Amino acid sequence: MTMVLSVAEVRKDFGGVHALRGVSLSVAEGRIVGLIGPNGSGKTTLLNVIAGVEKPTAGTVTLDGRRIDRLPAHRVVELGIAKTHQIPKPFLGLTTRDNVGVAVLYGSRQDRDVARAFDEANWVLRLVGLERHAETLAANLTVQDRKRLELARVIATGSRILLLDEVFAGLSPDELREAMGLFTRLQKEIGFGALVVEHVMRAVLTLSDRVIVIDEGRKIAEGPPQQVVRQPAVIEAYLGREAARAAT
Amino acid sequence: MAEPSAVVAQLIFGIVRGILLGCVFALIAHGLNLIWGIAKVVNVAHGEFIMLGAYGAYFLNLFLGLNPLVSAPIDAALGLAVGLGFYFGFLHRELRGKEAITLQSEMVTLVATFGLSLFIANAANVLFSGNFVGIPWNAGSVELGILQIPLGGIYVAILSVAIIALTQIFLNRTYLGIGIRAYSQDIPATQLMGINPTVVAAIGTGLGFGVTMAGGAFLTVLFPTGIYPYMGALYAPISFVIVVLGGPGKMWGSLVGGITLGIIIDVGQIFLGPSIAYAVAFLTLIPVLLFRPEGILR
Amino acid sequence: MKLPAIPKLGPTVWGIAAFLVVGAVAAPWIPIYPLTILIGLLVFAALAYSMNFITGLTGYVSFGQVVFMGTGAYAWGYVVGTFRWHPIGGVLVGAAVGALLALGLGAVTLRFRGVYFAIATLVMPLAAVDIILVTPALGGGQGIILNLGFEPLSWFYTIWVILAIEIGLTYWVTHGRIGYGLRAIKGDEDAAKTLGIDAARLKLFVFCFSGLFTGAAGAVNAWTLSGVFPNDAFALLFSLQMLAMVVIGGMGTLLGPLLGAVVVYIPHTYFLTVVVGAEFIVIGILIAIIALVIPEGIVGALRRHIPALRRILE
Incomplete structure (x- = not known):
């Protein structure tokens, strides 16, 4: 379906400001x-x-x-339903793969199997072209790669x-x-x-x-x-x- | 409880004393709030600097015979120097070059200043010997109907409010003060204004320490025998609660929070006993955080 | 609910396990004085791991952690003193009370972030001691004094079991799905929520563990003292020492709290004999320097600077 x-x-409304009418x-x-x-x-x-x-x-x-x-x-x-952040908000202290793995483990799949979740994370990383940065700490990614990571994470949530x-x-x-x-x-x-x-x-x-x-x-x-x-x-x-x- | 008129008299006395106490509480909380609001550092060692201010007044009285009101400005000057030292020796390393203070960095300073607080309190305990000491200074008292109000308490309350007002004027009306406020809002913008953020943060921290140590001197007037190395363990939490009650960064909020807490403690002491009074004062924090996280003032 | 599988055990786990097993086997032959020091060390380690659950794993600094220790001790003292329970039963009650209190306090205070959480928890033990002072059933200002025998081996094995369970749970939490959720929360709580992590529930979950083990350790500590005294049971110094151990050892790591316990406890016992309070001068400076220079603690710093250790240390 x-x-x-x-x-x-x-x-x-935010206080007196009507953001959406x-x-x-x-x-x-x-x-x-x-x-x-x-x-x-x-x-x-x-x-x-x-x-x-x-x-x-x-x-x-x-x-x-x-x-x-x-x-x-x-x-x-x-x-x-998952949202990216306008300014990317990666978990800076985690590797790129862990960032995506978290999204698989939680997200809409709620898959509790860590090993399987990381297979899935690897697949998503290949899809968005971040596989060579899988082991890189998110803090060390370029702005462009951080944007890719945002996209990878929402996709990984399923x-x-x-x-x-x-x-x-x-x-x-x-x-x-x-x-x-x-x-x-x-x-x-x-x-x-x-x-x-x-x-x-x-x-x-x-x-x-x-x-x-x-x-x-x-x-x-x-x-x-x-x-x-x-x-x-x-x-x-x-x-x-x-x-x-x-x-x- | 005794007859109604006696209860009313006690209540009024509690409120009056609570307001006097609250003004001084507000001052020590104001010192914390300045550092918190400007440098975005929550100084866990705050109580230890209150303690140093109180000992400053004690030693100035012991060796030079000065009364605490005269010692307070000397304490404040010392506090300014200590604050500059604190900034450069302690905070600068963590805050330098940061455009905004992250939660991570907040935790680092929280833990680091806690280490400092352990160090200062226990070093003071070794140096000053762990006994309670006091300052034998009595300014007399005035009688208002059936109430006897100690004059010393009135002096320090008025001076506390005056100091809060003066720092407000400094921050709102002077070039340097406006620079300090700009720093507290937006660090990169400060640089665009041609202000050196390091200088501004250091002066803001120094100001906070000066106010804190002067507050420590004033406390000795209200609690004439309450000077001891671990007194910070009581006044630091009180200051934290007051700042949160009034809203961090809101300077007049500290005054409202301080008086609120002063009245709760003093009136509570009369009717509920000191233990429960302090418990209530501390726990006030929770509903405020839940329902008015921006403080009781809008 | 299917529990996540336990991954392969690394050298750090084997090292800690060896330490514990050697201790357990050797205990009956250790002379009394060193044994009491070892018991103190294990109590401190248990406290450090319980602080690690909340502060190490989520980044929420719990200044009021001692409130669980104090309530655990009082729960222990109450059932042992009033109902004549066996002290070990009292320890279980202390643990349960600690966990329940953490559940209640956490439900409220874990909504506050950063400094606000620290301050909200800070006032808890202060309020608790003020309330206990006027509660006659708990001995008021006098505390609860019991005349229990000197049985260091019972103390040792009780705290040993608590610590072993705690380390096992730490391993299970950090290596499973929950661990990833917690690391995400520690990294950026808002972002974690937008990836489907129920941050409130996860935080409360580990906070309950934290309360449980702090309560149990507090009960054992009371047992070794054969009593509970209000101002000591809720002394903020304990909170601060717990925090110190976790920060020095390495927040959120498996070995860190144990290392931290050694670093904090040894000067503690050594300087105690020199001059009261002097140990905190040393510990205080140590914490300040470590927080500013190597905020990731000993384990974190070793992992960062010595790549060979990355596979071994955790």
């Missing part, structure tokens, strides 16, 4: 949904709410019809829906091409669904099946990538009113 994540009318969307297993919007539009907050890191002020998050918005983060992962927070940011054009190729390969191999928050337009437009634009905590557009970016509301949100008028 295909897993479906749906977010309905989610609001999130009623956002709805859905992501099905195997589909890639891009989530774009200007800085401070609430993208990361939305990912945190879905992942159970933050509790929504109102609205619901469901997975196959089951409410998950009141569950703690670790339960959400057990059910099959999650069917991944929440990816700017995994393509800060890469050179060559690295970006390589990373996008890697993403496509992984997606083909594993078939996960993903909600991809991204500033790098090229990546979002190429990889996503559908794109959602949010601004100031509200959804302002949704649709196939190439169509969405031509909508005046989207151009306005990104570039201001003048640019939107000039473009139309």
